[in-house]
Amino acid sequence: MPKSDENTRLPCADCSAQEFNICRALRHAHNVDAAGTGAAPDAIAVQSHHVAARRLIWRERDTVPTVPVICHGWAATVLTLSDSRRQILSFLLPGDLVSATLVFDPVCTYSVETITDVRYNGFDRAAVRAALAKSPALLDTLSQIRNDETASADRLSVDLGQRGAAERIARLILNLAERLAQRGLVRDGTMDFPLRQHHIADATGLTVVHTGKVLGEFRRAGLVKINGRALTLPDPEGLRRAGDMY
Amino acid sequence: MPKSDENTRLPCADCSAQEFNICRALRHAHNVDAAGTGAAPDAIAVQSHHVAARRLIWRERDTVPTVPVICHGWAATVLTLSDSRRQILSFLLPGDLVSATLVFDPVCTYSVETITDVRYNGFDRAAVRAALAKSPALLDTLSQIRNDETASADRLSVDLGQRGAAERIARLILNLAERLAQRGLVRDGTMDFPLRQHHIADATGLTVVHTGKVLGEFRRAGLVKINGRALTLPDPEGLRRAGDMY
């Protein structure tokens, strides 16, 4: 049950900094709409929320009242088995729509857990759908997001089904590094990296111990450097080779 | 490149037999539309195709000119790695839309291969989209199909990431049996089952040899019986236990 710390009609200021951001698309859609009708600008209703690190935001089958977009911090989508095995399906970064299905269906199909402190915007679902009906551009954006989501899900299945431990871990790290770079969150090959080994283990279907061993090999081979919360990739090409990224 | 054996505006007759069939929904949408406008009934343009067993219908990145729906036979969606490792993402049964993304985007994101002889209907994309814009019911149907697709993809990731060989195989068989039952293709616990062991191996991320060993154990334990192309489940409850289906 998320607590709402404020209640506003202004989209989150941070979001404007993100290039690949549905918040931006939503505000743009509203502008187009306003220009077309000549009506006074009136933003889609937004609630800003904020959740501490390592908290469950929603669990499987929960009803999510709004369409949530991450504005700050990292979260993960998780499916848990009866015997407590866990699979992380994706990591959510600033600017990510939690799930495209939430635009149409308020029922969550997996749990969402914070990794760091998280701030997210909950857009009014009805307003988003209305904007969608009026703006073909916004519809295209959402359609693109949906396609990206299914492509990621399929890639995950291939990785888990066909690849070994080193390949899986290398690809996960490279994938995150690329997404962070797109958001301008990489400086001199170094980025903020709040994941613990158990996150990487849950995302790759490996045990924590084995994950640690592979990461140790990567570190000794000079492929990654992890200092506390900072990740550096001194040899991206080598890591790409380890991850069979071609 | 599929060969079109006939060219017709009549939807495939077989499809009417399937309860969960997008063909049926498309015809229904057309009826609603015709009734609403009073216009003469005019079905969505359809091309019927047919492809022999073990053939590639489309490969990754191919442009698919229509929206294809399987009418008869079994097919599989496949992603292949550079070194020829393969992951089957899903099995397509009669009545299945090949992929919901193909309604909006003609570019295929994975290969589609036939297992048996296959007959499929290719619906005119523009007409489908027009029908979608006019019929909220059809939009809901498609939305539901999309949600089912992503739920299946997520389930696959969890199975591949967290479950052992026996669990994966048991779940795959039970999942197929359930889908066949929904289509009325099960008689006295027996169903047509054209999969070879290598299909099951590619779908579960295991080797053919190991798949054969697990299936042998299931057979000796009286959980499955496979005679040529026929599958029987003498002890579904036992198989559900083996598959941790709760």
Next chain:
DNA sequence: CGTGAGCTTGACTTGTTTCAACCAACGTGG
């Protein structure tokens, strides 16, 4: 100062793969 969460390492076990041989069913061409 103690406690708990996270990381590293080593020894051992288990599950899965690899390699290899063999058999049965089937279709095809001589």
Next chain:
DNA sequence: CCACGTTGGTTGAAACAAGTCAAGCTCACG
């Protein structure tokens, strides 16, 4: 009609990747 290659299934032995168990370490936090 038979000889033959191909495809699919079964089985066993050995190799290997990953999991399990366990200990010891650091560090942050009360």
